[in-house]
Amino acid sequence: MRHLMSPLDFSVSEIDRLLDLANDIEKQPEKYAHACEGKKLATCFYEPSTRTRLSFEAAMLNLGGSVLGFSSANSSSAAKGESVSDTIRIISCYADICAMRHPKEGAPLVASEKSKIPVINAGDGGHQHPTQTLTDLLTIRSLKGHLGNLTIGLCGDLKFGRTVHSLINALIRYNNVKFVLISPEELKVPDYIREDVLKANNIEFEEVERLEDAMSELDVLYMTRVQKERFFNEEDYIRLKDFYVLNKQKLAEAKDDMLILHPLPRVNEIAVEVDDDPRACYFKQAQYGVYVRMALILTLLELDKKFEY
Numbered sequence: 001m002r003h004l005m006s007p008l009d010f011s012v013s014e015i016d017r018l019l020d021l022a023n024d025i026e027k028q029p030e031k032y033a034h035a036c037e038g039k040k041l042a043t044c045f046y047e048p049s050t051r052t053r054l055s056f057e058a059a060m061l062n063l064g065g066s067v068l069g070f071s072s073a074n075s076s077s078a079a080k081g082e083s084v085s086d087t088i089r090i091i092s093c094y095a096d097i098c099a100m101r102h103p104k105e106g107a108p109l110v111a112s113e114k115s116k117i118p119v120i121n122a123g124d125g126g127h128q129h130p131t132q133t134l135t136d137l138l139t140i141r142s143l144k145g146h147l148g149n150l151t152i153g154l155c156g157d158l159k160f161g162r163t164v165h166s167l168i169n170a171l172i173r174y175n176n177v178k179f180v181l182i183s184p185e186e187l188k189v190p191d192y193i194r195e196d197v198l199k200a201n202n203i204e205f206e207e208v209e210r211l212e213d214a215m216s217e218l219d220v221l222y223m224t225r226v227q228k229e230r231f232f233n234e235e236d237y238i239r240l241k242d243f244y245v246l247n248k249q250k251l252a253e254a255k256d257d258m259l260i261l262h263p264l265p266r267v268n269e270i271a272v273e274v275d276d277d278p279r280a281c282y283f284k285q286a287q288y289g290v291y292v293r294m295a296l297i298l299t300l301l302e303l304d305k306k307f308e309y
């Protein structure tokens with residue numbers, strides 16, 4: 001039995017195969033409409049979510065399965081003090097697979113150690129968000145045609161942004177990927193990403209503060225929200241929250257085929273006027289999240305082997 005805690009839990013060839021499956025699901029959804037009949041997905045979300053929880057639920061329903069779960073710690077027995085370990089033991093009796101989001105880093109890993117069913121990390125604190133990364137990889141590969149030979153700009157809250165940490169971990173395994181890390185000093189990537197991931201693997205990267213200084217060289221611009229919920233004081237958040245606002249004017253220097261991505265939700269970091277730009281792909285990206293989560297559910301339940309794709 002396999003769990004998914006980090007994008008590194010899958011080899012590059014396993015990720016390529018999962019993305020192939022997701023592309024096939026997009027093309028022929030009816031082929032997979034009964035694949036999970038009789039199976040149940042539990043969504044255990046101790047933190048708010050729109051895309052991840054609902055796209056997981058849509059994914060299981062699209063596969064013919066059923067869903068159950070809770071959408072906040074307050075609506076589960078966590079509010080009475082139940083541990084994640086005890087909760088997953090119970091969920092293991094009710095469901096075949098579980099997607100878990102938790103504000104504490106490592107909580108889904110703790111759950112996986114006691115679980116009798118596959119556990120998927122649906123975001124743990126400021127640490128990792130592997131299914132967002134699979135979504136991002138599918139989006140980039142589908143729209144660019146490849147995952148190597150790209151200059152990727154990551155902009156905003158690179159300190160607390162778990163989507164950024166997971167995406168860097170995943171993309172360093174492809175050839176000739178260069179990162180431009182665009183953030184204010186206080187929101188730079190954590191040292192463990194800079195030293196143990198980027199430098200240790202000889203990955204080309206630069207760190208800049210001004211988005212305008214990087215724009216013209218980017219193949220992908222990945223905007224992120226400043227993570228209010230991870231700040232220790234509101235004053236710092238208010239000072240930093242509008243540090244970057246992508247608008248039409250700032251895009252003047254961008255390549256014509258640059259992809260603008262964002263894991264969403266956005267607050268103010270992409271002006272609504274950008275939504276009409278042909279390079280704006282963040283809503284399409286959210287749609288890819290359903291296909292990739294369908295592919296992931298099939299893979300972890302070992303039902304992917306029933307299909308040729």
Ligand code: CP
Nearest residue numbers: 049050051052263264
């Ligand atoms: N991208 C993402 O994780 O969105 P939600 O918080 O809405 O799930």
